[in-house]
Amino acid sequence: MNIGWIGTGVMGVSMCRHILKAGHKLRIYNRTVTKTQPLVEAGAEFVQPRELAKHSDAVFLMLGYPKDVEQVVLGDQGILNHMKKGTVLVDHTTSSPELAERIFKQANERGVESIDAPVSGGDIGAREGRLVVMCGGQQKALDRISDILKVYSANVQLMGGAGLGQHTKMVNQIVLAGNMIGTVEGLLYGHKCGLNLEQLINTIKSGAANSTAWSVLGLRMVKGDFEPGFYVEHFIKDLSIAINEANRLNLSLPGLALVKQLYHALVAQGGARYGTQALLLALETLNNHKIR
Secondary structure, eight states: OEEEEEOOSTTHHHHHHHHHHTTOEEEEEOSSGGGGHHHHHTTOEEOOHHHHHHTOSEEEEOOSSHHHHHHHHHSTTOGGGTOOTTOEEEEOSOOOHHHHHHHHHHHHHTTOEEEEOOEESHHHHHHHTOEEEEEESOHHHHHHHHHHHHTSEEEEEEEESTTHHHHHHHHHHHHHHHHHHHHHHHHHHHHHHTOOHHHHHHHHTTSTTOOHIIIIIHHHHHHTOOOOSSBHHHHHHHHHHHHHHHHHTTOOOHHHHHHHHHHHHHHHTTOTTSBGGGHHHHHHHHHTOOOO
């Protein structure tokens, strides 16, 4: 299958490597050309989005923001205008459910299948090929590209119609936000009490309180490793979408709003491009207490 891929950042580059290893023809595009070089050296072809759309059986997106998706897909030079009938558009970006529905409608009018398919698992899940893919769209479209998804995913689920993949990802991010603040506060408390933090993490991860935030990101916090598996600024984007959707549904989610404000405090400290585990820095400042 001829695959087109737009967006080769932290997640996209690993996902593309799996596609190449599976033997598929891969055309790629990224605004920062240097980020595509490792994939070009591995056999991918760098092309402009219009050419990528014209020559692909399926086009995959892994972008930063809903505005990027809208511009790339629906803008004046959008790829939807150049995709062939019968092809499939897959958006792995965590984006707006409303935009996913709009893309589905316009794609359908042009004879193109569309699936919103945000992922969970972070940089490690992408590298190890065990992402979770939450899909919204039609089963027939998913069936056509399921073999591609499986090369970098451990679990692919169709959650319902267009937009429901994005809604599922919002639930994922709401839960993750709670896990992150719990991990940070637990480590601060443990350190203040004099506990060995690595022993603490290893003990608790075998019990009911375990989470990826605790067992994986908690260790990064203890080591002072704030390199991004997922950028703080992108997580704030996700939390903003979730809050907007909650408001539309007339839901009050105060815990989510609090975590979002703490991440804004981290950005004010210069942490926009850190990994999400850097939430620790905001709480260390708030408490005037460091765990390292």
